[in-house]
Amino acid sequence: MEQYAVECHGLSRRFGNRQAVSNLDLAVPRGSVFGFLGPNGAGKTTTVRMMVGMLAPTSGSVAVLGLDPISHGAEVRSRSGVMLDNVGLYDRLSAAQNLELAARIAGIPMHERGDRIKELLQRVELWDRRNDRISGFSKGMRQKVGLARALMANPDLLILDEPTAGLDPASIVMVRELLVSLAQGSGRTVFLCTHLLGEAQRMCDQVAIIQSGRLVAMGNPNSLGQAEVPTVRLTLSGGDPHSLRNLPLPEGTRLDFLGGREWRATMRQVDDVEILVSRLVEAQIGVRAVVPEQVSLEEEYLRLLGGEDHA
């Protein structure tokens, strides 16, 4: 069995003069929750469309569950559950009828369909609305039915575009827990595009950030860039802590005053921490504590993208 659920090598797609995806290398481990992040127009949907065989690459390759999605489109689609931004449900049918249709397409035997539909609608907390038409559903409720439909065939890979868009906070928690539990221990992979960086940090094992079609970073969301951008929280004692700003600090050091005697220093490289501390000592500013700080995914994302996009 292949190690990666999705593997892209030099994947590129051009529309006229516009390079939507450029030389993208991605490796999405099986059994992981993988977040695909990037500002509007970064190339996320174009990549997903190539993953599901809706669009051919201009150059490079993509393998999904070890298969080429263009030449093995039917198999890729039968083993993947997909929910794109336009959820694509039939408005005039009820939630249960939409799922009945999906069950039929997925080849689920007739005698198993009722139980499967019930299980899925209960999971997304819409069982009591099963007979209502989708036309009367809110955006969040549609998202939930779309998610239930994507899960219908018990897919090896779930590809979801903004699965929590439009959901209320309690439903976001429900969907997050559902997705994490789906991946845990099952070998099933969840690939999700999202703008919600806090959500990505909570639920993803790995994230990739793209900008203008290019991969900017890939790794664990809790440690992405951590080694490259040391951030420390300083607790100072004695001297005038505000004279810190007048010291000859290593180039590129950013200081944020946090109140009291607390400062946050963000530096370009790990060695700069030592230089910072020795400058403080030379200036006779007491240093009570230097504690490495975790950089949030949002901070790292904004640093990498130069503050271009705010989630």
Ligand SMILES: Nc1ncnc2c1ncn2[C@@H]1O[C@H](COP(=O)(O)OP(=O)(O)OP(=O)(O)O)[C@@H](O)[C@H]1O
């Ligand atoms: N069918 C198309 N024809 C022409 N240009 C396209 C087409 N599809 C996408 N593009 C362009 O490719 C670029 C990437 O678009 P894409 O939809 O992949 O971005 P995205 O990361 O999914 O954005 P968003 O977060 O806003 O959904 C954009 O500049 C877009 O205008």
